Amino acid sequence: MRRGALRLGLPLVGSSPIFAPLFAIYRQRSPGIEVHLTEYGSDQLGKVLGAGEIDFAGPLLPLSDEFAFQPVRRGSIVALLPRGHPLAAAALVSMLDLKDTPFILFDSGVALHRMVLDACKRSGFGPDVVARSSQTNFMVELVDAGLGMTFLPRMIVAQHKAKGLRYDARRRCGAAKVAYGIDRSQSIHFPTSLPGLK
Template identity: 80%
Template sequence: MDFRPLRAFVEVVRQGGFSNAAKTVFATQSTVSKAVKQLEDEIGLPLLDRIGHRSVMTPAGEVVYRRGLKLLADRDDLLAELDEIRGVRRGTLRLGLPPVGSSTVFAPLFAIYRQRYPGIEVRLTEYGSDQLGAVLRAGEIDFAGALLPVSGEFAYQPVRREPIVALLPPDHPLAEAQSVSMLDLKETPFILFDSGFALHRMVLDACKRSGFEPDVVARSGQTDFMVELVSAGLGVAFLPRMIAAQHRMRSLNAVPVNEPDAEWNMAMVWREGAWLSPAAQAWLDLVREIHGEPETPRKPV
């Protein structure tokens, strides 16, 4: 099978349309449309149902998309492994990092890696942990920084564990508390990370266990903006302790959250069983060198 039509179809689904897909694969919209039609002709079934300006996957399209992601990832692994056989001396590390905590946790590793391997090109992708899982699954990156627990399809190396704290203005009634639960903060508006961030899901799950839905006044992917909103008295934000500590100069109070699993447990994650290029293996070796092997083997969830 020619992989170009398959990649065109996958990008149409992923990008939400032919126009955005064309930009991604560096082709014209007409070329992408013809490629998808070629794939449909080869399979003998329609893959997309064109409804006005929208295209919705047919049942056959859903199967081809799901299988296609793995086929394309396996193809990339094959080409990378063949490059290694040919004796490639310069390589590429495709690294996905979350905005929260990367400057503290991963920047020092990145500096060491660049010093040791100056010939390696590092391609950085930045999303929330949940979105990084999706692009890692598709084989678009070698590693992702993600919060544990992770799916069993991924292997992982723990990197940093931090408790979650509630960031409160000094005049809040609970600002001087030893700890707070989600239920304690029920009447306080919540300032959350965007839905693509694992911390977003973590906070909402804790609220659900406590039997209420929080009043969310803002969602953002920018920590500094969220901190400014807390400083302005708009509500409470939830951050890893080390991140909150960087904003103490704003006279905000970081109160430990007393909830089950209220921890920011960051790990380096990769696809279980995936072939790692020399550049990727060197990165994993460095992560293990600095942060050590897990104390006890733990099976991913």
């Protein structure tokens, strides 16, 4: 396709460091294609892709078997704790270790929200959720202010330089691995009915 439009749906969380460089390359190679971007929570991305409202989606996790997908990046989720938290210096924490810590979660339409709640349930507790947001910067600031802790993709945490936040890029957080089950894989999803797809 030399001219036209590409409708792409991205998650509210973690898409800019992955897709911004890809857009620049794509634009250089296909200057006649206009890219229309929309942002949704991961759950909504599957719905709009299935309805044909977008051509491709870039959620944090595979959506369902009805879509083909191509992994583009692997990463992990880390627990972000406020300064002075008793577990901030721990090399490894379990989800159960965090049961008495207030949680700051993403809004319910973001896949990470559901994943954290599922991990808490598997660990035998319901978290004390003190705030919900779709804005990672705000969530980081809430942690920095001491309101509670949150879970974020490692690549997002590494971008933040908020003073006083405990984050050691060399360590893997056990709580984060439990929350996500295993390292996540960011993928591009597309309907299996696209022409030329085998």
